[in-house]
Amino acid sequence: MNEIDHEIIFKYTGYRRADFSVCLGCKICASVCTVNDLELNVNPQELLMKLFVGEIIEGDHPLVRYCTSCYRCASACPWQIRIPEVVRALKESLGIEARFEKAFKKCINIWGRVYEPFVVVMAAPDLLKGGYIKYMPKWMEYAGFHLPHKVKRVSSSKTSKGLNPTEEGRS
């Protein structure tokens, strides 16, 4: 498993290491976390502390794998720490990307928009293996073959509205 670069997590999320020192250890985040509905007993605060003290986080940590980005933790936290974004940064830093996510981003890079048929075709091996075929009858209403009608690219390297995530992260 790749090791995480702690500094990259701070860069990606716009947080500084010291920002996590405000965490009260109240574990409200843990008490509301959706992943606990899966009976996995996770504690988002423990992840933040690992980042704070520079400990290793494994890519197979249940939160890294199963966080649903529901923002229950972030909205319950007294400091509104954006934990799901920390988790997404962890995934990005660890290079954990399923075929589906890769296809999604590739689509945006090429066309600037997501074209679902393209994503489905690219992610087909996972869909076939993953037992999704049985849902196809239910998914008929979602089907529709549309081709990209205009080619456009997103210049994601520059911030178009002069956004500064580092400052945003501290506000």
Add this chain to the structure above:
Amino acid sequence: MEYGYYPGCSLTGSAKRLDRGVRQVCKKLGHSLTEIPDWNCCGALEYGNRNELLSISGENLTKAQAMCKEIVVPCPACYKNLKDADSDKSFNILSPLELLNAENLSQIEQKRDLKDKVFFPYYGCLLMRPEGSAIKNKNIMEDTISAFGGDVDGEKMKDRCCGGNQLFLNKWVTEKLSTLILGKSKGTVVVFCPFCHMAMKTFAVGRKVIYLTDLLLYVMGENKSL
């Protein structure tokens, strides 16, 4: 009122029904929607680099700058990302749910009512959280259903997570979370998020899953059945 409109990728793909519904309902309510030219994907929940996510979403705001100050954004993920990207709050970014209120609901020419029907208004995550980017009236779906005589159920489950964004990564996660929500609610599931729609529809057994726009169009007499 005139608004800019940002459909986002899913409303031009798997959630075309929501797109048609929003356009039709807005027209009925006297709102005109003009699509932002050349819009691009908002980044959804796929980017681990916040800077990158905000710049992708911000690009849409740059494109909207010349045409409007108010943008209607149906998909909850797009809605949140665009709000986050609008750091100086130069736009009023609205969910179509925020265009509904007691006054315009009472003015709807009602062709059918919802008497003796039970509905489970399900909002999911991003319309409700985090507070800074959530919709203001967190009972608007209940208000709408009640305004036309329908019964509401499942209050406690309305903002739980269906796990929609894990559907193509760890299907069992979505199955478990959606089933939990469905098990503690009754009636037709009414959603507004394309991903909630897919997650709920995939795992709902013997329950209908519709968009709020389907319900409104039924009441208005535009849709024959629910």
